[in-house]
Amino acid sequence: MPDLPSAARVVIIGGGISGCSVAYHLAELGWTDIVLLERKQLTSGTTWHAAGLVGQLQSTQNRTRLAKYSADLYMRLEAETGLATGFRQCGSMTVALSTERREEILRLAGMARAFGVEVHELTPSEVGAMHPHLNLDGVVAGVHLPKDGQADPGNVALALAKGARMRGARIVENVKVSTVTTAGGRVTGVDWQSGEESGHIAAEHVVNCGGMWGRDLAARNGVTVPLHACEHFYIVTETIPELQRLPVLRVPEECAYFKEDAGKILLGAFEPVAKPWGMDGIREDFCFDQLPEDFDHFEPILEKAIHRMPMLAEAGIHTFFNGPESFTPDDRYYLGEAPELRGYWVAAGYNSIGIASSGGAGMALARWMTDGAPPFDLWEVDVRRAQPFQKNRRYLRERVSETLGLLYADHFPYRQMASSRGIRRSPLHEHLKARGAVFGEVAGWERANWFADAGQPAEYRYTWGRANWFDNQRAEHMALREGVGLLDMTSFGKIRVEGRDALAVLQTLCANDMDVAAGRIVYTQMLNARGGIESDLTVTRLSETAFLLVVPGATLQRDLNWLRRHLGDAAAVVTDVSSGEAVLPLMGPKARDLMALVSPDDFSNGAFPFGTAREIEIGMGLARAHRVSYVGELGWELYVPTEQAAHVFETLVEAGTEVGLRLCGLHAMDSCRIERAFRHFGHDITDEDHVLEAGLGFAVRTGKGDFIGRDAILKVRETGLSRRLMQFRLTDPEALLYHGEPILRDGKVVGHVTSGNYGHALGGAIGLGYVPCSPGETGAEMLASTYAIDIAGRLCPADASLAPLYDPRSERVKL
Incomplete structure (x- = not known):
């Protein structure tokens, strides 16, 4: 019978390099009662036959940070454990x-x-x-x-296992986990089998490092780990x-x-x-x-x-x-605690870069498990990004036939997946398609990114230069700036928080003041204890006890998880109502004129001021109109019951001929928002970015009482900022920005562009990015420097600003 304890603090499932790395790093952090169970022998799944490439440069700063850590770790493992890893920096x-x-x-x-x-x-x-x-x-x-280097994957894993054992971890082969046991929404341990023997280990934490077995293992507990x-x-x-x-x-x-x-x-x-x-x-x-x-x-x-x-x-x-x-739908691995089950952690799905990534991933997960928060922004590999439908086997089988090849395909900006498409569609999908919409996909949602003109192929032709839809984007952009445009943002995540304690819950979680009158809309962030941004959202108070939270579609599972894990015993309920309503943003200086043609309601500033929401009549239906804007112009987001969406759309399009209405896509919305310096979660703002560094102090109300992150805000207000998010406009109107380009201040690289697009109203490419500063440095002193952006080795001069370059006083949304 295997020598297994009846209880442990953590059970790690899987003895490949990922599981061995997690065990090593937990032990390094002082965890005891670590048990790793491997169904056969260590490395016997994928690790043993990996090519062993250790490339440090990944697509983002923090994934690069993890890969660099891996290389450093593999270099010192042999001296620490006495086992050769075969690692050498051959470049x-x-x-x-x-x-x-x-x-x-x-x-x-x-x-x-x-x-x-x-x-x-x-x-x-x-x-x-x-x-x-x-x-x-x-x-x-x-x-x-x-x-860069290469290593012997099996020996690296065995060295990690030895290092873990040296610090007290127990690693046992030929023991299969048959069940992860649960009670009350969290793990309680694992049931195991070894030959004819079986047993149970009680545990606070379980880590799924099951590799290509990971999806099916997770599915037994209703946990989503989409890989194939x-x-x-x-x-x-x-x-x-x-x-x-x-x-x-x-x-x-x-x-x-x-x-x-x-x-x-x-x-x-x-x-x-x-x-x-x-x-x-x-x-x-x-x-x-x-x-x-x-x-x-x-x-x-x-x-x-x-x-x-x-x-x-x-x-x-x-x-x-x-x-x-194993490969995943987006070529990024999974790390973190599953949103469906407390104490269930995942480190799997490495898309053929497991050797380069597992050292850093094991370190990051161990610190996350120890501190209750990731050591830095890991959203791009966070398991909470996975959508429940993505565990569908047919979907995965078709998608991974593409994602393996995408590792070496051209990584063009805006490149769209070709496989497993059309899964989540707005009720307006066919209406938009018939009018030339070219769709992109986010979190499975099909979204109109741009509209082809009559006779123009409705397809992407990828390039690093000006895309085939550049002029379409310009026309849509200028319609939003000068006329009126209609978008479909049904993909927004919509969450109701309601109950006697709903206000108290949101006051604790949100940095802005939620105690507003019914019908008011509040822009806010949910913060972590470090003052980092966990969610960027609007909250509409529907009644004394009911609130509607609107979040990006890509972060819905993350946001639901954050809300539910902070409810405690509050008398409040969190409900995903995303599918109940379509969202039609109607934006531009002529938006009021169009609304007057389709609704008898009063849309004047006095009757319907910015930041309010109310029910309106539209056509022969009803909708809830929210006067907010992510493009920086007069407009309303129309929340329409799904079954009435087509009618409302047809009503707007028919009446829109009188005022020059143009259908607009997400590319135009993004170029408008970046001109206005509106932040994009996951790029410009993350859980690693302090809300004051991000320039969002206007949405913080420390005087309302205690809330998560308040102490971190007060501390930074006292000590001063160490960096600030700035906006840049390239002076060369032909140059293009996407993201990741180095920012130079007075000739020295100081940061990188977090997001970029072309500002058609401003006449140049626009980027956002953080620039370090000394605590006492003024904005004027930062702006006195000379800035440039490195684009493929060419330095492009840039105008820098701390205020939005477009409509800095927010006058246009209040026309």
Whole structure:
């Protein structure tokens, strides 16, 4: 019988590199009573056959921070544990074969500089000098990251396991967790089996590090962990005489990576259309298994690889390998506590970057479990971003056939997924489609991003330059600025908080004052104890005991989770009512004129001031009109019962011909909001960003009494700011901003652009980004500096501002 305790503080399920990292870091933080259970043997799922690449640069600053931590950890593990990890910093190199890919990798190099990663841009001849076996045919540029590396994945995991054991963790193989037990909405432990033996371990916390088993394991408890296994192929050559040590080489346009190891070359592939695996489940005895060879599937990659590295034509193939790895719908892994079940944690779904990510992910999760909050903003990998419908198996099977290939596809701005689409649709979807809407997807919602003109193909054509919809966006943008535009924002998350204690709950959670009259709308943030922004929302008081919270569709699960976990024993109920109403923002200087054509109600400033909501008649139906704006113009958001949405839309469109109504998409809304310097949650404001640093002090009321984050606000007011969110306008009207571009102050990199778009009314690209400052530094002193933005290695001068560059006194929303 296995030597297992009857109780532990935490049980970790899965003995791959992820589970071993979590155990190691919890033990490092002083946790005792740690038990890790592995169904077969350590590393026997995916870890053992991973390629072992350790790239430090990821798509965002905090994912890069985690990957850099992994590299540092693997470098010191051998000295600490006595087990060799095989880690060496051989560097990595990515080459571009087109001008578009050159733009991408040079922008990535700029991000690396902003994130503190050493990077060097290479000419084709410099690429050849660094990798002499490479055929330079078509190579136009390269980038080199000298501190990237490679490691032996299995040995790294075993070293982490040994480090955990050295600090008292118990790691047991050949024990399968059959059930995670629960009571009262939280975990209570696990039931386990080992051969004919079985038992129970009581535990406060359970961590699902189940890899490709993670989805089904989570589903048994109603927890959403959307991932699915795909086949991943590589070959290993015979020993090549006198092969020198080489950096890891990526040729993304040919879907290939090359790794030199012990005198051999490993060639791996991320083909455009992958092969999902395990649709009928994973057999019980799966352990260190390979999948059947499929040379026909791999052959197109191999042909291009031989052309790129001719020496492969003479090298024999020692190993043709096919093994399963888990992928997620958005190519980002899952970390954090599941919103459905307290004490149920997840670290899984690494999308073939598990070796590079698991060291940092294990550290971050351990600190999150210890402190009750993540060590820094981890929203992009937070398990709460997963939508419940995404655990659907057919959805996952179709989506991951695309996401594997997207790892090496062009990462164009605004690129949309092609698979598993049309799942969540507004009641107006077909109306918009018939009028030229081109849709994007967020959290499964189909949203009209722009509208094609008559005769124009209603499709994206991706580029780093001005997109095929740039002029469409301009026309929609200017309609919102000068005329009137109609959008569909049904994807908003809508939450009712009601009950005797609803006001008290919201006063505790929100930084602004919620004790307002019925019909008033309050813009506010929900903060954490550090003053960081957990949610950015509007709250409408519907009655003495009922409030409507409107949040981004992408954060709905996160926001519901935050509210419910802070209810305590309050007499209040939190209900997701998102599907009950469509939302039609009608925005622009002529919005009042159009409303007068479709409704007998009074929309004058005196009768219907900014920041109020009330029921109106519209057409032959009823709606609730909210006078707010995310574009910075006069307008109303119309909340319409779902079954009346088509009627209200048709009424507005028919009457709109008289005032020049234009249908507008989300791209135009975003370009308007960034001109007005409205913040975007997840980019400009996160749980790591202090509400005062973000320039949102106007939405804070410390005098109302205690609330979460109040002490942190008072402290910063006393000590002063250490950084401020600034707005930038490029002086070159042709340059474009997206996000991640380095910000230079007086010639020195000080930060990066958090979000960017083109400001059509302001005549240039607009970006937001944080700039460090000394506590006593005034705004005038910050603005006295010279600013520039690094775009693919080109420094573009920028005008900086602390006030919105468009309508700084907020006069237009109150016309």
